[in-house]
Amino acid sequence: MIVVGGGVAGLTTAVLLAESGRRVRVWAREPAEGTTSAVAGGLWWPYRIEPGPLAGAWALESLGVYEELAARPGETGVRLVEGVHDGVRPAELGAWAGRVPGLRAVAGGLAARLPVVDMPVHLAWLRRRLERAGGAVEVREVTDLAAVPATVVVNCTGLGARSLVPDPAVRPVRGQLVVVENPGVTSWFTSVDHSPGASTYFIPQPGRLLLGGTAEEDDWSLEPDPATAAAIVARCAAVRPEIAGARILAHRVGLRPARAAVRLERRSLPGGRALIHNYGHGGGGVTVAWGCARETRDLAFPAP
Template sequence: MASDTGGMDVAVVGGGVIGLTSAIALAEDGHRVRVVSRDAADRTTSAVAGGLCWPYRVRPYERAVQWSVRSFEVLAALAERPRETGARMVTGTMTRAAGGPDTRQAHDDAGDELAAWYAAVPGLRRAGAAELPEGYAAGWRARTPLVDMPAHLRYLEQRLTAAGGTVERCGVGSLAEAGEAADVVVNCSGLGARELVPDPDVHPVQGQLVIVENPGIEEWLVSADAGAAETTYVLPQPYGVVLGGTARENAWSREPDPAVAEAIVARCARHFPELAGARVLAHKVGLRPARPAVRLAVESLPDGTPCVHNYGHGGAGVTVSWGCADEVLRRVRALRDL
């Protein structure tokens, strides 16, 4: 139970970016935190993520933008130590294909779901015609955090340990099992919430990508219309260029499809011809844990232990991670103060 200093015993289920940031927020607030994860961080979906800080396939939009702005602030600060944290500030272009929604018109529409994001990102501006790749009607130019996820996950684990938290590599059969001897359970199980909660609304959105040697690309480029099964993104990372991608609803396979990989490289090479001959370093597939809306709420487990759910972040895990972690901390503080 809560100690004299106000700390609580907290079990966090899930060792990806959502679980680790939630655990850090709690541990640095004085709680005794134990992360339970079947997979090592470098084996989670988070490790496959491209790492661009930008809201994508996540709802509800208003809350997602608030979470994203907070994460932007944290990641921008971490980008001052890129070797340690894996975060860097990189300039790039977010585009819309010709014939798709015009982002310039959308920005002028007070009802645009991401208008608050556009307004919050320092220096974000509309791209001029000469700055857009051929075939794109409109876009944004911005300098945003771009995160080397394997390096960032190692940093998060080290930061959690420094704050007194621990990580256990084991599977759990239920949230109640994870919460034995804990005052609070924090459920950051991602796609695993489909069975653990159980929550049938949780489903995968499969993302395939190709990593190639960098032929000299320094800026990122993304074209990812909401709902599209095929996307185009080029993300320069220290270990190579991440090329994508796909967003296939309810596709469960984690095996790369050679034909899909070939199409990904071809799409990206239309904008960066030098990529056509770049040496392929790796093929990867990740399953984004999607849901109609992020579930960030408190409920009681059958034995009465409170559980803070934090899952269903779709394609925006790294983008909303620190904002959601702040909200988890607020929920746990409220439980402590009951």
């Protein structure tokens, strides 16, 4: 079987399929380090992903996996880190929130110790785990899902599904980050601004601090905007003043694959073959990766 797409959704799905005894290959247009997943901040939280009840269930399943992986942070890239969601109230969240260990109300928002995933490390670990299970990753572009020579084809192409399926319901939501030397920040922080496209967050990663961010709908630009970067730094420094003097290491831009609802379903291909769609995760791809992978595996090989 072939999984199309080599981001976190594709690799996680391929791992579960390979570890269930299937012969799996991943066909990816670019290496994992070139995907949107590699740019992600990596904080576990169901953000800009629908439908809420399903996303919550997928997120909780993934949370359990990440909590186990956090025992080996150097290997898996997953750590458990304290932080605050400023301006978030429990009533705004779904039933899933009541099952997040340690999630609690604090002045102005919610606090918790949540998984933070160092995405370049985690993606490399997923690939190694896939290879240990007998799978392989090939850099190979797909232009027609029906032409993929496999009994089961899994579509994890994210924003690429817009043209590949084609599915015009998949739209980009542009996110810009600034990477700085960490001036000693050990906790994450998020605060969603209700003005269009703006938010404030910082996420500590090994050797660096990620500052964000934006959520610009239908913006395809991958070029960092200097004015946007300056505004991101200023917003973060308003929360933690030491960020203002931090040396900038890099600028990053990623396009979240937004959709009114995640598409996770089985379709038929000619010759009795199956196509499983698993895309449209918006800003929650890392958060729901393991839950969606498990459901994809069950759709591909339903129990008798």
